[in-house]
Amino acid sequence: MSINLHDVEHVAKLARLLLTDEEKERYTDQLNAILKYADKLNELNTDDVQPTTHVLPIRNVMREDEVRPSLDREHVMKNAPEEEDGQFRVPAVLE
């Protein structure tokens, strides 16, 4: 499979990345080289192979659903780029 400029634009949009024309061209070339290399995996027949979801035999980890303290709001807001009334301020979501 190969990837074209249009695919790169689509993927960049999904990933919320703005790319310059130069970046789009460079990534098209580089991703094509990487994906071409990844085609190597198709040499292997994996029809009867289970995918690895975890390297260790670990099951779901459960705990009691109890109320516990979390970070206090003042601490959480310390790294906020913009804050108002103890909340993260963002630009308008709807026009």
Add this chain to the structure above:
Amino acid sequence: MTPLDYTLAELKQQLSARTLSATELTDAVFARIAATDGTVQAFLTLNEEQARAEARRYDDKYIQGEGLGALAGIPAGIKDNIITEGLRTTCASRFLDNFVPVHDAFVSRKLKEAGVITAGKLNMDEFAMGGSNENSAYQVTRNPWDVERVPGGSSGGSAAAVAAGQVPFSLGSDTGGSIRQPASYCGIVGLKPTYGLVSRFGLVAFASSLDQIGPLTRTVEDSAHVLQAIAGHDTMDSTSANVEIPDYAAALQGDVRGLRIGVPKEYMGEGVDPKVKQAVLDALKTFESLGATWEEVSLPHTEYAVAAYYLLASSEASSNLSRFDGVRYGVRAENPDNLIDLYFKSRSEGFGSEVKRRIMLGTYALSSGYYDAYYLKAQKVRTLIKQDFDQAFQKYDLLIGPTAPTTAFKIGEQINNPLQMYMNDILTIPVSLAGVPAISVPCGMADGLPVGLQIIGKPFDESAVLRAAHLFEQATEHHKLRPQL
């Protein structure tokens, strides 16, 4: 002899006997950093004032004979993707240029409990993506053995700082070789524990199914002491293993007589520098002289590991890095038109080129219509790679080969060819995919540059890995070599 020439056990003994104070040791650390870091450029942030204050506090405690942690009063450096309360943590990214964590990572807390003083935060490839430190948004750390060359990566700052004698030890993180490869390039000891042995809580996630924190040290015994301090179960990491933690320093005792070593033939073939190969063969002779036996073994799916790894790690990264949106922390772009525009601009301005490339690859591999062909296929190949190791470990106690196919390369030499750069990790990536522990120890020099020997063990058998590495180290002089700076 300066305080920085001692092992951790010797430092602790001297601190306890009060022939050395934590203040003197901390002064020596910052004097060494001041003298060498203009050249090496290992540190992104120094914690000097706080470290000196803590050193004085430990000196008082030593005088009063209070119960003290195993590493009390010993300074260390921490890779900048491990969060430290109140101390700037950037992941070497512009995106987190102003980020000051409000709590500690599990390992940061464990080091504090052991009495370790944080000297500062160490450079890396941005978000741990890279093998040279050239992907740092701030600076290119230099290899102390040859400042024209890379220290390796992504834990390049952590390796260079230890090799340059700036700190007694450091912590790094390893996703596809990011502790072992820089340890190899810088001539020190780097341990990647079994996946799950050390909690990832507070390690900024790159590829969650692979990431693992571990120590970079000058000796294997030091590695055992640091691992002891940071290993253990943590309810805040759902993949943290609930296993009994052995006494790793005690595990160094004993011998390797009768030990069965497998040498993967794929690790000694084409692409491996003949001088690297020779150093490994010499090391195997040392193991023979210690009473171990070795023979060739095949890990037949080795050649597929890099392709599987880059699809899996990039896919996980694209998901993990979606949290960097400019809303709650990090650098927010100015004057966005609306919320979506804020995401686009903040991410595009905040991330460097390699990070964007991997997000693009991962987003593509996970996107509708391609998931089965890339992500699922890679997960299946990962199973085959893991089975290679399972089978080899039915017959052998340890696997041994080179850590990296070459010694450290020159800065700028591979930066425009991502695939070539990825191949430097060809011998460390399979181990990461299998989740098993491995250590890199110095095993010789090639043209004035260190060569690393990789010793790979069964899951949670760090004791056997450390013991073999320790006995090898005791039988050789490689770890005593120091770069001239």
